[in-house]
Amino acid sequence: MQIFAVRKTAIALSTAAALLGGAVLSGCASDDAPAGSSSPGTDKTDADKKGKTVLRIGVFGAFGLKEAGLYDDYMKANPDVVIEQNSIERNENYYPQLLNHLTSGSGLSDIQAVEVNNIAEITATQSARLMDLGKAEGVQKDAFLPWKWAQGTSKDGKTVGLGTDVGPMGICYRKDLFQKAGLPTDREAVGKLWAGDWRKYLEVGKQYKAKAPGDTKFLDSASGLMAAVTGGDEKRYYDTDGKVIYKSNPAVKEAWDIAAESAAAGLTAKHQQFQKGWDQGFANGQFATVSCPPWMLGYIQDKAGDAGKGKWDVAAAPKPSNWGGAFLTVPEAGKNKEAAAKLAAWLTAPAQQAKLFAKRGSFPSAQAAYSLPEVAGAKHEYFNNAPIGTIFSQAAKGVPVQIIGPKDLVIAQNLADIGMLQVDQKGRSSEEGWNAAVKAIDNALDQ
Amino acid sequence: MSSPSSQSVKVPPSPSVEGAEGGTAGPGAEPARRPSAWRSRRYRWDTKFSPYAYVAPFFVFFVAFGLFPLLYTGWASLHQVELTAPTDMNWVGLRNFSRLMSDEFFWNALRNTVTIGILSTVPQLVIALGIAHLLHYKLRGSSFFRVAVLTPYATSVAAATLVFVLLFGRDYGMFNWALGMLGVDPVDWQNGTLTSQFAVSTIVIWRWTGYNALIYLAAMQAISPDLYESAELDGASRWQQFRHVTVPSLRPTILFTVVVSTIGATQLFGEPLLFSGSAGATGGSDHQFQTLGLYLYEQGWVNLHLGRASAIAWTMFLILVLIGLVNWLISRRLTKSEKGSRS
Structure with a gap:
C-alpha cells in the first residue's frame, strides 16, 4: 500500500513538473530573446527594427558612448542597424556577470566593455571566446597608443580588446588654497614644483601643511596617491613571465612608502576614494590636491559644485602615469559578430574618441586623435580653462607599456582598501598595514 | 494522502469495468452510459491529482531555484573551480572545508556575524516587544501608528543603508555633529x-523592529482579556501583568x-x-x-573562487541547520514544560 501511494505521488509530481517545466523553459526562452536579432526592444518598436540588424552593447556605469551621441551617429550613417545598450551601474557587478555569460556562452551582448583592471584576466582566460579585432575591418593598430594596444592583446597575439579611453594622470589643485599657503598658483609653476619626482610632491605637501589655511589638508587620501604613483611603473604586480612580484618589486615598495609617508606626515584628509565622505570633502574644500585622470574631472565638478567653480585648476603630475580606462570586446557567441566588430572598430576610431572626449571627458586611447582640434584645443571651463587636451596628451604619451596581470584588481584593491587604508585612517604603522594587505592578498590569490 | 492511496489500491481488482472499456471501445462507443462514467472518472482524477498540481508550483x-543550487x-x-572557467573542476575533496579551519578571515567573519547578530537581534526584539505593548493600548489613530512602525520594513536595504x-x-x-554638541569627540x-558593528546593527534594528512588533501585537491580541482581568483582581500592576501574563x-x-531573526542575522549581507x-x-x-555572507561574496565574486565560496555557503547552511535543531529542542522542552505545568 505504502509503495503504491509513493509511486502515485511520484507520477503526479512528475506530471505536474513536466507541465510547469514547460512554462519555466518558455519563460527562460523569452528572457533570452533580446539577445537575438528580432526582439521587442524598449525604445524602438518592432516595425522599426524589421529587417534590421540589432546590435546590443553591454557596458558598466555611464560609459559615455551613448551619452555622447555616437550610437545615433552610427545609426544615421547605417540605417540598417539598430543599437541597444544595456548598462550595469558598477563594474564589480558587471564583471562577474560578464564572466558568467562568456563561460556559459549565453546572455551576451554583441559588444561587451571591459575595464582595464580586468583586461589582463580576460585576455589570459577568455581570449578563445572573443573575436580577434586586430584583424577586423577598419581597425588601425597605429592609431592607438602602443601600450593600450598591447594591453588588449593576448599572449598568442590575438587583439581581443580595442581601447576606448585611457586615464593619463594630472594633479587637480585648489588655486585659492595654494595662494593662502604661500604656494604658486599658476599651473605651469605648480607643475614645476614637483616635476619628475613624486617625493617632491610630498615636499610641497609639507610646505603646504606648515601654512595650511584652516583645517585643510594637502591631499585627499594616501591610497589615491599610491594608485597615481604605481600607474607610472612599467612593472607593478606581475613580471613579464606572469609571476606575482609585488612583494619584492622596489617600484611598488616605493609607491607604498611615498603614500605611507603622506599619511604619517599628516598630509592627507584620510578619505577613502569614491565614498560619501570623499564627496563631502570636495564640497567642503577639505583638501588642496587630488591626483586626477581626465575621467575624474567631471566627478570633481559634480561634487565640488558651483562653490568650487574657478577655484580648481589642473597641473601636470610629477611623472606620466595612467589610471583607468576601458576596452570593447566582441564575443564569438554573438549572432552578428561581423557587424559588431565593424561597430566596435568605428566606436574606437580616432574621430569618435575625440568626440567622446569633447562630450564626456573620456581621454582618447587613439593617439591619432590628439592632434584633432577637439582634443588639442580642449580647455576645461570649470578648471580655470585649463588646457586639458595638451596636459593629458603629454602625460598619455609618456606612460610606459605597463605589464599587467590577471589579478591586478584584487592586488590593487587590497593594497589600497586594506593596507593603506589602515595606515591612513587607523594610524597603523606602514609595516602593519603592509602585512595586513599581504595576508589578504595571499588569501585572495590562493585558489 | 490516505484517500488517494486507498482508491488506487481499489482500482486494479476491477479493471474490466472501466479500464478495458475505455481502452478498446474508445469514447463515444456507448453514448448512453459514457458521460456519467466519464464525468465521475474526471471527478475522481480531479480530487486525486488537483492537490498535487496546486502545490506543484512551489516544489518545482x-x-x-532552491534544491538544485x-x-x-x-x-x-x-572542487577547485574558478569563475573564469566554471566547467573546469578539479576534485579536491574536503580541502575547501578543512582550510576554513585555519582561515583567519573565515573565523573573523564568523565572529563578526555572531556579534552583529547579537547586537542587532536582542535590542530589536526587546524594543519590538515594548512597541507592541504600547500599541496594544487603546490609542487614538492606532492604525496610523501600526503602519508607521512598519514603514522601515518597506524601505529598501540600499536606500536605508545609504542614509x-x-x-x-x-x-x-x-x-x-550631535555628539559634538554634547562635547564628545567625533567617532x-x-x-x-x-x-x-554597532552602526551596522542599527540599520538592521531600524528595519526589522516594526515588523517584529506587529507580529507580537497580533499575538497579544489573541491573549484572552480574562487573564488580565483576573490578574488585575489579584492586584497585579501593569508591569506585573506584562511580565506574568503577556510574556x-x-x-x-x-x-x-x-x-x-537569527536566520536573518546569519545571512546578513x-x-x-x-x-x-x-x-x-x-x-x-x-x-x-565583514560577515559570513560578505566573505562568501568576496571569495566568489571578487576573488572568483567558486569552490571556496561554495564551501563557505555550505558551512553557513550547516550552521543554520544547527540553529534549527537547537530551536526544535528548545520548543520541545517549552511545550513539555507547558503541559507539565498545566497538569
Missing part, C-alpha cells in the same frame, strides 16, 4: 570594530521571531556590504564588519 520552483553548490565545494552611511559619517555625519564609526503567552511567538559604500566586500580595512 524550489527544486529549480544547494546540491550543485555542495558539489562545487568539493545611515551619511548619518554615521566621520567628518560630516549627523551623529558626530570614526566605520573604522572601529565595535562602532562599525508567557507570547512564548511561542517570541521563539519564532528569535529563530527568524546587504547592510554591511553597502555600509562600506563602493569599497567592495572587505567589510572595512580590518575586515571589522
Whole structure:
C-alpha cells in the first residue's frame, strides 16, 4: 500500500513538473530573446527594427558612448542597424556577470566593455571566446597608443580588446588654497614644483601643511596617491613571465612608502576614494590636491559644485602615469559578430574618441586623435580653462607599456582598501598595514 | 494522502469495468452510459491529482531555484573551480572545508556575524516587544501608528543603508555633529570594530523592529482579556501583568521571531556590504564588519573562487541547520514544560 501511494505521488509530481517545466523553459526562452536579432526592444518598436540588424552593447556605469551621441551617429550613417545598450551601474557587478555569460556562452551582448583592471584576466582566460579585432575591418593598430594596444592583446597575439579611453594622470589643485599657503598658483609653476619626482610632491605637501589655511589638508587620501604613483611603473604586480612580484618589486615598495609617508606626515584628509565622505570633502574644500585622470574631472565638478567653480585648476603630475580606462570586446557567441566588430572598430576610431572626449571627458586611447582640434584645443571651463587636451596628451604619451596581470584588481584593491587604508585612517604603522594587505592578498590569490 | 492511496489500491481488482472499456471501445462507443462514467472518472482524477498540481508550483520552483543550487553548490565545494572557467573542476575533496579551519578571515567573519547578530537581534526584539505593548493600548489613530512602525520594513536595504552611511559619517555625519554638541569627540564609526558593528546593527534594528512588533501585537491580541482581568483582581500592576501574563503567552511567538531573526542575522549581507559604500566586500580595512555572507561574496565574486565560496555557503547552511535543531529542542522542552505545568 505504502509503495503504491509513493509511486502515485511520484507520477503526479512528475506530471505536474513536466507541465510547469514547460512554462519555466518558455519563460527562460523569452528572457533570452533580446539577445537575438528580432526582439521587442524598449525604445524602438518592432516595425522599426524589421529587417534590421540589432546590435546590443553591454557596458558598466555611464560609459559615455551613448551619452555622447555616437550610437545615433552610427545609426544615421547605417540605417540598417539598430543599437541597444544595456548598462550595469558598477563594474564589480558587471564583471562577474560578464564572466558568467562568456563561460556559459549565453546572455551576451554583441559588444561587451571591459575595464582595464580586468583586461589582463580576460585576455589570459577568455581570449578563445572573443573575436580577434586586430584583424577586423577598419581597425588601425597605429592609431592607438602602443601600450593600450598591447594591453588588449593576448599572449598568442590575438587583439581581443580595442581601447576606448585611457586615464593619463594630472594633479587637480585648489588655486585659492595654494595662494593662502604661500604656494604658486599658476599651473605651469605648480607643475614645476614637483616635476619628475613624486617625493617632491610630498615636499610641497609639507610646505603646504606648515601654512595650511584652516583645517585643510594637502591631499585627499594616501591610497589615491599610491594608485597615481604605481600607474607610472612599467612593472607593478606581475613580471613579464606572469609571476606575482609585488612583494619584492622596489617600484611598488616605493609607491607604498611615498603614500605611507603622506599619511604619517599628516598630509592627507584620510578619505577613502569614491565614498560619501570623499564627496563631502570636495564640497567642503577639505583638501588642496587630488591626483586626477581626465575621467575624474567631471566627478570633481559634480561634487565640488558651483562653490568650487574657478577655484580648481589642473597641473601636470610629477611623472606620466595612467589610471583607468576601458576596452570593447566582441564575443564569438554573438549572432552578428561581423557587424559588431565593424561597430566596435568605428566606436574606437580616432574621430569618435575625440568626440567622446569633447562630450564626456573620456581621454582618447587613439593617439591619432590628439592632434584633432577637439582634443588639442580642449580647455576645461570649470578648471580655470585649463588646457586639458595638451596636459593629458603629454602625460598619455609618456606612460610606459605597463605589464599587467590577471589579478591586478584584487592586488590593487587590497593594497589600497586594506593596507593603506589602515595606515591612513587607523594610524597603523606602514609595516602593519603592509602585512595586513599581504595576508589578504595571499588569501585572495590562493585558489 | 490516505484517500488517494486507498482508491488506487481499489482500482486494479476491477479493471474490466472501466479500464478495458475505455481502452478498446474508445469514447463515444456507448453514448448512453459514457458521460456519467466519464464525468465521475474526471471527478475522481480531479480530487486525486488537483492537490498535487496546486502545490506543484512551489516544489518545482524550489527544486529549480532552491534544491538544485544547494546540491550543485555542495558539489562545487568539493572542487577547485574558478569563475573564469566554471566547467573546469578539479576534485579536491574536503580541502575547501578543512582550510576554513585555519582561515583567519573565515573565523573573523564568523565572529563578526555572531556579534552583529547579537547586537542587532536582542535590542530589536526587546524594543519590538515594548512597541507592541504600547500599541496594544487603546490609542487614538492606532492604525496610523501600526503602519508607521512598519514603514522601515518597506524601505529598501540600499536606500536605508545609504542614509545611515551619511548619518554615521566621520567628518560630516549627523551623529558626530550631535555628539559634538554634547562635547564628545567625533567617532570614526566605520573604522572601529565595535562602532562599525554597532552602526551596522542599527540599520538592521531600524528595519526589522516594526515588523517584529506587529507580529507580537497580533499575538497579544489573541491573549484572552480574562487573564488580565483576573490578574488585575489579584492586584497585579501593569508591569506585573506584562511580565506574568503577556510574556508567557507570547512564548511561542517570541521563539519564532528569535529563530527568524537569527536566520536573518546569519545571512546578513546587504547592510554591511553597502555600509562600506563602493569599497567592495572587505567589510572595512580590518575586515571589522565583514560577515559570513560578505566573505562568501568576496571569495566568489571578487576573488572568483567558486569552490571556496561554495564551501563557505555550505558551512553557513550547516550552521543554520544547527540553529534549527537547537530551536526544535528548545520548543520541545517549552511545550513539555507547558503541559507539565498545566497538569
